[in-house]
Amino acid sequence: xxxxxxxxxxxxxxxxxxxxxxxxxxxxxxxxxxxxxxxxxxxxxxxxxxxxxxxxxxxxxxxxxxxxxxxxxxxxxxxxxxxxxxxxxxxxxxxxxxxxxxxxxxxxxxxxxxxxxxxxxxxxxxxxxxxxxxxxxxxxxxxxxxxxxxxxxxxxxxxxxxxxxxxxxxxxxxxxxxxxxxxxxxxxxxxxxxxxxxxxxxxxxxxxxxxxxxxxxxxxxxxxxxxxxxxxxxxxxxxxxxxxxxxxxxxxxxxxxxxxxxxxxxxxxxxxxxxxxxxxxxxxxxxxxxxxxxxxxxxxxxxxxxxxxxxxxxxxxxxxxxxxxxxxxxxxxxxxxxxxxxxxxxxxxxxxxxxxxxxxxxxxxxxxxxxxxxxxxxxxxxxxxxxxxxxxxxxxxxxxxxxxxxxxxxxxxxxxxxxxxxxxxxxxxxxxxxxxxxxxxxxxxxxxxxxxxxxxxxxxxxxxxxxxxxxxxxxxxxxxxxxxxxxxxxxxxxxxxxxxxxxxxxxxxxxxxxxxxxxxxxxxxxxxxxxxxxxxxxxxxxxxxxxxxxxxxxxxxxxxxxxxxxxxxxxxxxxxxxxxxxxxxxxxxxxxxxxxxxxx
Ligand code: NOJ
Numbered sequence: 001x002x003x004x005x006x007x008x009x010x011x012x013x014x015x016x017x018x019x020x021x022x023x024x025x026x027x028x029x030x031x032x033x034x035x036x037x038x039x040x041x042x043x044x045x046x047x048x049x050x051x052x053x054x055x056x057x058x059x060x061x062x063x064x065x066x067x068x069x070x071x072x073x074x075x076x077x078x079x080x081x082x083x084x085x086x087x088x089x090x091x092x093x094x095x096x097x098x099x100x101x102x103x104x105x106x107x108x109x110x111x112x113x114x115x116x117x118x119x120x121x122x123x124x125x126x127x128x129x130x131x132x133x134x135x136x137x138x139x140x141x142x143x144x145x146x147x148x149x150x151x152x153x154x155x156x157x158x159x160x161x162x163x164x165x166x167x168x169x170x171x172x173x174x175x176x177x178x179x180x181x182x183x184x185x186x187x188x189x190x191x192x193x194x195x196x197x198x199x200x201x202x203x204x205x206x207x208x209x210x211x212x213x214x215x216x217x218x219x220x221x222x223x224x225x226x227x228x229x230x231x232x233x234x235x236x237x238x239x240x241x242x243x244x245x246x247x248x249x250x251x252x253x254x255x256x257x258x259x260x261x262x263x264x265x266x267x268x269x270x271x272x273x274x275x276x277x278x279x280x281x282x283x284x285x286x287x288x289x290x291x292x293x294x295x296x297x298x299x300x301x302x303x304x305x306x307x308x309x310x311x312x313x314x315x316x317x318x319x320x321x322x323x324x325x326x327x328x329x330x331x332x333x334x335x336x337x338x339x340x341x342x343x344x345x346x347x348x349x350x351x352x353x354x355x356x357x358x359x360x361x362x363x364x365x366x367x368x369x370x371x372x373x374x375x376x377x378x379x380x381x382x383x384x385x386x387x388x389x390x391x392x393x394x395x396x397x398x399x400x401x402x403x404x405x406x407x408x409x410x411x412x413x414x415x416x417x418x419x420x421x422x423x424x425x426x427x428x429x430x431x432x433x434x435x436x437x438x439x440x441x442x443x444x445x446x447x448x449x450x451x452x453x454x455x456x457x458x459x460x461x462x463x464x465x466x467x468x469x470x471x472x473x474x475x476x477x478x479x480x481x482x483x484x485x486x487x488x489x490x491x492x493x494x495x496x497x498x499x500x501x502x503x504x505x506x507x508x509x510x511x512x513x514x515x516x517x518x519x520x521x522x523x524x525x526x527x528x529x530x531x532x533x534x535x536x537x538x539x540x541x542x543x544x545x546x547x548x549x550x551x552x553x554x555x556x557x558x559x560x561x562x563x564x565x566x567x568x569x570x571x572x573x574x575x576x577x578x579x580x581x582x583x584x585x586x587x588x589x590x591x592x593x594x595x596x597x598x599x600x
Pocket of ligand 1 (some may be wrong): 048
């Protein structure tokens with residue numbers, strides 16, 4: 001075993017010796033096992049009607065762009081009827097489209113257009129909670145304690161002599177208490193309901209058979225409309241530990257930011273300044289309970305009944321360690337689970353090599369591909385994240401008075417990271433705009449911010465708006481071509497004009513053309529189903545692996561120089577490089593190259 005040290009994590013992590021297979025190639029994988037899936041955040045991709053909010057007709061019109069980009073599928077964040085207190089992750093009707101996004105006919109047209117272009121479509125399923133505007137929650141509020149209507153959610157009497165204290169000590173992921181008290185029909189303060197997220201996102205009771213039936217029916221509804229799969233929101237949260245015990249483990253992701261500051265003042269706030277960590281660690285009673293797996297086995301049976309090509313499930317489950325996450329992708333459960341450990345790994349060759357190897361190992365043990373991701377609508381865009389001082393994860397926004405990222409460094413590293421990710425075996429998700437190298441909007445005025453986290457923590461946790469800014473398509477048009485209106489729902493930073501699609505299309509060396517090349521070559525070289533063995537170039541600051549097809553042919557050498565010094569380019573034909581190479585045959589720092597090795 002070769003040993004490398006991850007300096008930033010201060011642990012010694014072993015990787016397999018160079019030349020020894022870490023992961024085997026797969027002949028004839030199912031479509032989803034090596035697919036590249038593009039995440040569309042519908043509010044922010046393309047606005048056809050000019051109201052400043054993206055919509056389904058806008059998406060349909062722009063789909064040919066994705067065909068040219070070379071992805072296999074799209075995943076759309078929620079477009080269902082919603083009061084939009086959490087940008088659509090608060091669903092009031094799972095079977096209809098919010099009028100801001102269009103109609104069911106628009107959704108059908110979008111799916112049909114995508115299929116005509118050879119793109120598959122995944123939609124978002126939000127089963128942990130509904131909106132408080134959902135008919136079920138309204139009925140629950142109108143019904144007495146102990147009623148069947150209340151049993152579809154998690155209502156409990158409060159503690160204290162008058163029931164004035166919440167049933168347990170769980171905070172919300174967005175800050176403040178995880179419980180809110182309702183007023184009963186007689187006008188008196190009554191029971192409390194659990195909401196692990198916003199006060200308007202009551203958690204469902206998955207012990208109730210009606211809840212289970214309802215989501216099977218929702219899955220059928222969308223499968224019958226032709227969708228190819230579902231990204232499952234908070235997949236690790238549906239089942240809570242019996243008795244809802246207090247949680248005395250680590251609660252806060254942002255304890256350093258909020259705990260000294262006193263009470264929160266948002267609507268879900270009150271006297272509790274905590275923010276619940278949505279990552280399942282240790283024995284937390286709200287995350288990663290054994291009971292979730294039986295639910296997914298039932299969903300898998302339903303999806304499998306639709307036959308080939310497979311309709312798929314992808315888990316959004318912030319679960320550690322990796323072995324626990326791999327349990328969500330066992331053969332009879334979900335197909336994919338986002339690899340957030342990879343996303344959160346600092347720009348450090350040893351740490352990256354270690355997480356790549358361990359991810360492949362734990363997924364191989366259950367026969368699942370690994371699902372790589374670097375950005376999404378919940379985390380700081382990687383073009384900015386990798387330009388921040390390296391260290392811990394940076395999940396939740398950057399404010400104007402925070403240390404600012406080094407934009408040039410961030411973009412260089414982001415391109416190198418993407419070129420690494422897209423060479424890895426497995427599937428990969430690309431978040432809208434990363435193919436343009438879009439940075440996080442780190443100087444957004446606070447008045448423009450809409451993320452509930454910002455409001456529930458009195459602004460101490462800045463929130464996720466900075467990664468959700470509308471796409472720039474054309475530099476000279478209003479809202480950079482996002483739509484005919486002048487005012488997109490979130491302000492775009494000036495630099496988005498320079499990075500607009502029309503500024504990059506056909507421009508050699510642009511990030512957009514780099515992604516197109518990477519995606520084309522990834523397909524041609526079958527890297528998504530290839531093998532992986534470390535190359536001996538792997539060492540201080542350098543990560544290098546060889547990939548080949550199942551029959552051993554078509555070897556590709558992928559080298560990422562994340563170190564402090566340039567490196568001699570390996571012999572062979574350079575197929576693509578994430579940035580300019582030195583004239584003197586060197587691989588500069590923060591650059592990834594794919595090479596067809598010289599025979600020898
Ligand atoms: C995860 C989603 O990605 C995020 O945007 C949302 O706020 C929470 N789940 C709650 O639904």
